[in-house]
Amino acid sequence: MLAPMAGFTDAPFRLMAERFGALWTVGEMVMAGSLLRESVAGWRLLRLHPEERSRVVQLAGADPDEVARAAALVQERVGLRAIDLNMGCPMPKVVTRGAGAALMDDPARAARMVAGVRAATGLPVSVKLRLGFSRVNAVEVAWALEQAGAALLRVHGRTAQQRYGGRADWEAVREVARAVRIPVVGTGDVRSVEDYRTRRELGVGVAVARGALGRPWFFAEVRRERVGAAARRAAAQEHLRLHLAWYADRGEVWALRAFRGHLKAYLSVAPAEERSRALALERADEVAEVLGIWVPGT
Numbered sequence: 001m002l003a004p005m006a007g008f009t010d011a012p013f014r015l016m017a018e019r020f021g022a023l024w025t026v027g028e029m030v031m032a033g034s035l036l037r038e039s040v041a042g043w044r045l046l047r048l049h050p051e052e053r054s055r056v057v058q059l060a061g062a063d064p065d066e067v068a069r070a071a072a073l074v075q076e077r078v079g080l081r082a083i084d085l086n087m088g089c090p091m092p093k094v095v096t097r098g099a100g101a102a103l104m105d106d107p108a109r110a111a112r113m114v115a116g117v118r119a120a121t122g123l124p125v126s127v128k129l130r131l132g133f134s135r136v137n138a139v140e141v142a143w144a145l146e147q148a149g150a151a152l153l154r155v156h157g158r159t160a161q162q163r164y165g166g167r168a169d170w171e172a173v174r175e176v177a178r179a180v181r182i183p184v185v186g187t188g189d190v191r192s193v194e195d196y197r198t199r200r201e202l203g204v205g206v207a208v209a210r211g212a213l214g215r216p217w218f219f220a221e222v223r224r225e226r227v228g229a230a231a232r233r234a235a236a237q238e239h240l241r242l243h244l245a246w247y248a249d250r251g252e253v254w255a256l257r258a259f260r261g262h263l264k265a266y267l268s269v270a271p272a273e274e275r276s277r278a279l280a281l282e283r284a285d286e287v288a289e290v291l292g293i294w295v296p297g298t
Ligand SMILES: Cc1cc2nc3c(=O)[nH]c(=O)nc-3n(C[C@H](O)[C@H](O)[C@H](O)COP(=O)(O)O)c2cc1C
Pocket: 003, 004, 005, 006, 007, 027, 028, 029, 058, 086, 088, 089, 128, 156, 187, 188, 189, 190, 207, 208, 209, 210, 211
């Protein structure tokens, strides 16, 4: 599956991943409180493309009642297949409010949040975890969440303190999977088809985040489909087209700026001066042309 990434896994990118065979995608993290305050930016992040099959968004918050109320509103207005709860974000502005990974220090509250969202929406609830916040306790949290009715757990094999440093510990992910009966999906450091296969051999699902940036065809490759150079370049251009259409109301210049993170990833092997020149372009046809040249073939 495609793991959520704030600033990247918007509807156009999720749709590209699905078209290449991702079984499941999740939207970017949105704070429940911002939805209850009717934040326009928050609600914009929840928009789904009519062709998306996954229809899963991710909410974060510290207060189980607030998150359940926001989830019910989202279900009423957007229509979902499942809700994903963030108990893995390590960012100071999130954990200092008691949200994200900080919830792992309070398994009872984390469990109340899952039960509350399930009761308020009737939807399956999946949860993103890390190995722990102030201590390593993913197994204990997983038990509590399973008891509370979670349908699936996605575990990033690092503690919150590790942020993105060191290597993700997939043995620890497997330990969580062995402790519960619900499906467990691991995330962390899957960059190649080989990485994907060795993780699958552990008997857990695999979610890919950074490894799919500039490479939505990754999901086809893990199914042993070959995606040649021409198909990759066409896919990058199709992503740009979907992106421009999706953000048409913000104008081309805004939309191209919002595409820069993806563009940088698509141009990972382009010479540095080509990349900087491309990142400064303000016309969509010129960006499309660059993608047609510099997206790597293999
Ligand atoms: C830029 C960025 C944004 C992210 N945003 C989210 C998010 O909104 N919600 C979430 O659960 N995880 C988020 N993550 C974590 C990823 O889903 C994933 O667990 C982590 O990056 C490890 O996987 P990877 O090595 O495949 O990137 C984010 C990661 C990155 C790099």
